[in-house]
Amino acid sequence: xxxxxxxxxxxxxxxxxxxxxxxxxxxxxxxxxxxxxxxxxxxxxxxxxxxxxxxxxxxxxxxxxxxxxxxxxxxxxxxxxxxxxxxxxxxxxxxxxxxxxxxxxxxxxxxxxxxxxxxxxxxxxxxxxxxxxxxxxxxxxxxxxxxxxxxxxxxxxxxxxxxxxxxxxxxxxxxxxxxxxxxxxxxxxxxxxxxxxxxxxxxxxxxxxxxxxxxxxxxxxxxxxxxxxxxxxxxxxxxxxxxxxxxxxxxxxxxxxxxxxxxxxxxxxxxxxxxxxxxxxxxxxxxxxxxxxxxxxxxxxxxxxxxxxxxxxxxxxxxxxxxxxxxxxxxxxxxxxxxxxxxxxxxxxxxxxxxxxxxxxxxxxxxxxxxxxxxxxxxxxxxxxxxxxxxxxxxxxxxxxxxxxxxxxxxxxxxxxxxxxxxxxxxxxxxxxxxxxxxxxxxxxxxx
Amino acid sequence: xxxxxxxxxxxxxxxxxxxxxxxxxxxxxxxxxxxxxxxxxxxxxxxxxxxxxxxxxxxxxxx
Numbered sequence: 001x002x003x004x005x006x007x008x009x010x011x012x013x014x015x016x017x018x019x020x021x022x023x024x025x026x027x028x029x030x031x032x033x034x035x036x037x038x039x040x041x042x043x044x045x046x047x048x049x050x051x052x053x054x055x056x057x058x059x060x061x062x063x064x065x066x067x068x069x070x071x072x073x074x075x076x077x078x079x080x081x082x083x084x085x086x087x088x089x090x091x092x093x094x095x096x097x098x099x100x101x102x103x104x105x106x107x108x109x110x111x112x113x114x115x116x117x118x119x120x121x122x123x124x125x126x127x128x129x130x131x132x133x134x135x136x137x138x139x140x141x142x143x144x145x146x147x148x149x150x151x152x153x154x155x156x157x158x159x160x161x162x163x164x165x166x167x168x169x170x171x172x173x174x175x176x177x178x179x180x181x182x183x184x185x186x187x188x189x190x191x192x193x194x195x196x197x198x199x200x201x202x203x204x205x206x207x208x209x210x211x212x213x214x215x216x217x218x219x220x221x222x223x224x225x226x227x228x229x230x231x232x233x234x235x236x237x238x239x240x241x242x243x244x245x246x247x248x249x250x251x252x253x254x255x256x257x258x259x260x261x262x263x264x265x266x267x268x269x270x271x272x273x274x275x276x277x278x279x280x281x282x283x284x285x286x287x288x289x290x291x292x293x294x295x296x297x298x299x300x301x302x303x304x305x306x307x308x309x310x311x312x313x314x315x316x317x318x319x320x321x322x323x324x325x326x327x328x329x330x331x332x333x334x335x336x337x338x339x340x341x342x343x344x345x346x347x348x349x350x351x352x353x354x355x356x357x358x359x360x361x362x363x364x365x366x367x368x369x370x371x372x373x374x375x376x377x378x379x380x381x382x383x384x385x386x387x388x389x390x391x392x393x394x395x396x397x398x399x400x401x402x403x404x405x406x407x408x409x410x411x412x413x414x415x416x417x418x419x420x421x422x423x424x425x426x427x428x429x430x431x432x433x434x435x436x437x438x439x440x441x442x443x444x445x446x447x448x
Numbered sequence: 449x450x451x452x453x454x455x456x457x458x459x460x461x462x463x464x465x466x467x468x469x470x471x472x473x474x475x476x477x478x479x480x481x482x483x484x485x486x487x488x489x490x491x492x493x494x495x496x497x498x499x500x501x502x503x504x505x506x507x508x509x510x511x
Contacts (some may be wrong), residue, residue, distance in 0.1 A: 204467055
């Protein structure tokens with residue numbers, strides 16, 4: 001039966017309406033349905049007409065959380081009771097496909113009662129909007145937001161993790177700076193740039209540790225060889241004295257008891273023997289003094305260098321005849337071994353006095369100057385000087401740049417100077433011009 | 449001193465070059481610190497300081 005009036009086919013209009021409509025009786029049997037509804041629910045009109053709503057559209061049995069049927073039933077009951085429209089919240093209401101499987105769908109339903117004159121519900125218009133696409137988009141947005149949140153969290157964890165790794169690298173760099181190469185950096189499984197740096201630093205630590213061990217071994221070996229050499233020098237010097245005393249003694253006996261039996265040539269040769277024996281004795285004494293330096297422990301005190309230099313002048317005036325003018329400025333105070341520094345200044349000043357002895361106006365000047373971390377003492381003279389190309393030989397044992405006839409000496413004095421200053425952690429050097437004079441410098445760490 | 453590379457990879461490459469030189473006991477190379485003030489800069493500052501300390505130690509040994 002077609003419903004019509006005034007020549008209008010209302011049934012055709014209803015069924016063709018661009019919306020999803022279903023008309024129910026109060027017992028929830030289906031009496032009318034729009035084409036759009038049939039299409040959306042994949043049903044056919046003849047299959048659903050006259051049948052119960054929930055018989056045709058049950059819940060998805062595979063979805064344990066499905067509550068579409070109960071929500072719709074509740075809404076319809078409310079309408080029957082209140083006789084007023086009811087808009088439902090968006091429902092997840094899966095649609096059964098012709099093959100029996102279900103398709104996930106979301107609906108926004110509105111249920112409106114149709115009343116008769118007695119205000120009784122005679123029909124219920126059930127209108128739905130398929131909002132599946134909207135919900136899917138919304139869900140997709142929520143999922144994307146969730147993924148974004150996870151990404152942010154992971155990134156912040158990564159940054160935190162990286163911070164810890166960089167802190168570790170910085171800590172190890174600090175330890176390396178303090179010469180502690182025992183620390184190693186754990187390499188992660190990420191294989192990133194920080195791991196590459198960690199591997200490089202670990203290798204560097206191993207190399208430096210090995211290098212330092214080699215240097216320490218070499219130093220120990222050198223120290224051991226030095227100790228042996230000192231012991232040998234001391235022993236040889238000491239043992240040479242006894243036969244030398246014998247040579248000198250027998251020469252003395254010859255002079256005293258057999259002088260009348262010798263002719264003038266014999267006496268001259270005998271004097272030469274005594275002279276050379278005495279010289280050799282001096283050399284041995286100097287060598288012994290030099291070797292003793294290696295064994296001597298430093299006893300550092302605060303030294304007023306002006307007072308020390310005055311003491312040296314007194315000694316020199318008593319032991320070395322000279323006519324040199326000696327000028328001294330205000331000298332810096334230092335912390336060093338008094339006896340050894342006295343020896344250094346004595347050796348330098350007596351050398352200056354010796355090498356200026358042939359000048360008409362011999363002059364020796366002593367001064368000091370303060371540098372960044374050290375105090376430099378200077379002994380300058382206008383004596384014989386030396387050729388700078390031989391400067392490297394000045395401080396060697398028994399090294400001499402002048403003949404004994406020109407200036408007497410053993411060649412040990414400057415070696416002692418270098419050894420003493422080196423023992424104090426200082427430096428010694430010299431500048432000179434042949435025939436015009438020499439300047440000797442020694443530096444000591446500044447007193448704090 | 450080397451010029452600051454514009455990208456991170458370039459800066460990492462320089463760090464490796466410096467590490468290799470240090471391993472060969474050549475402590476002279478210093479790397480530029482960029483204006484980015486990032487983790488790589490922090491490591492470069494540490495390595496440059498290490499280089500200063502190690503070369504000062506080597507100098508002391510030579511003297």
